[in-house]
Amino acid sequence: MRGSRSCGCQRYAKNERAQYVQLIIIPVAFTLGAFIGMMVTSAGTVLYGQILWDPLQLINQWDNRAAAFFASAAFMLTTLGTNISANSLSAANDMTVLFPRYINIRRGQVVCAVLGGWALCPWEILASAQGFLTFMNGYTVFLGPFAAIMVTDYWLLHRGRVDVPAMYRPRGRYRYTYGFNWRAVLAMIIAVPPLLPGLINSINPKIRVGGDSFLFDIAWIYGFCVSSAVYYVASSLFPAKETYMDEPILADDAALDAACDLKYGDDFEHASSMEDKASLQAEVKSVDDQA
Structure with a gap:
């Protein structure tokens, strides 16, 4: 199959x-x-x-200098490994997607080092435990909705039936509206703003926001549930029909899809159903077999 x-x-x-x-x-x-x-x-x-x-x-x-040296060296190695694998490399990958003409993996890592190592002043974040925890909690305001949109889209709406090669095509089936899925944007707009007052209060307790500060305590759960519900309802009422398929298309099909792309152009890119796409692929495959 x-x-x-x-x-x-x-x-x-x-x-x-x-x-x-x-x-x-x-x-x-x-x-x-x-x-x-x-x-x-x-x-x-x-x-x-x-x-x-x-x-x-x-x-x-510690009074033992040797123990202090080896423990510090272990933390240095851990910090380098973690930042390269989890931060620098992933940020560089994202930048190459945004600006492929100007940024490659190496340049993206340099930009990440400059921004994360100096421009954002990480020493201020690590100045106190409260500041560090506040910074980490601030992530949840955005990570909850992000996770909800991805989980809802993949498992509930498309049920795992995605077109992997099309995800790397600028004008493929996942282009949506000028490159934006307005349903996901709507979910973010509804889920994130109610959490911002609590985030502001956690950074500066002198700014009173009333009961909104308690909502920030469950920021991840709130953001996940609200954005998941909004995204599911919006996608169900106004489905992006071009993204729904009967079967998943994985990376193994990339070469065949590329050949079909060259032969049929936009007709293949925007095939209305899996049957139409499969028939175009069958034609190309039969020609290749005869050759």
Whole structure:
């Protein structure tokens, strides 16, 4: 059947099964890391009489220089690895999509280093535990709606039937309206603004926002539920019909699709149904087999 062969679901994974290990590693590693952080901070309170939430400040209290050196070196290596894999590389990938003519992976990483390492003043974020937690909580205002839109679109609306090669075509079936899916924009507009007063209050408690500050405490859950409902209703009432298919089209079909694209142009790009597209592909494949 179409798309029955394995394809890479992650950009740099060898196959789709490479991500399954995260089901075990991520919960265990994150839980263990959080537990060790709380345990070490509590021990530091007993030993040094102060709450040292920053591990480097705790290491600075040690008298053993060798232990302090190796522990600091481990944190340096961890920081570099985490930022390269989780921040620098992903930001560079996004920038190459936005400005492919001017930015490649290497240039994108340099831009990320300048913005994230200097322009955003990360030392101010890490100046206090409260400031750091406020900064991290601010992410939830946007991450909840983002996650809801992706989950709702993939699982509830399209039920996993997506056209992977078309996602990389500027004028493919996922172009929507001038490159924007207005249903997703609408979901963001409705879900995010009610959370902003609470975010402002968390940054500056002197600014009173009344009961809105309590809504910020459940920002991720609120944003996820509201944006999911809005996106589902809007997509159901005004469906983007060109994005709905009977079967998924995976990366294995990219070469055949490219040949069809060259032969049929816009007729193939905007085929109204899977049957129409399949018939065009069958014609190209038969010609290739005869050749």
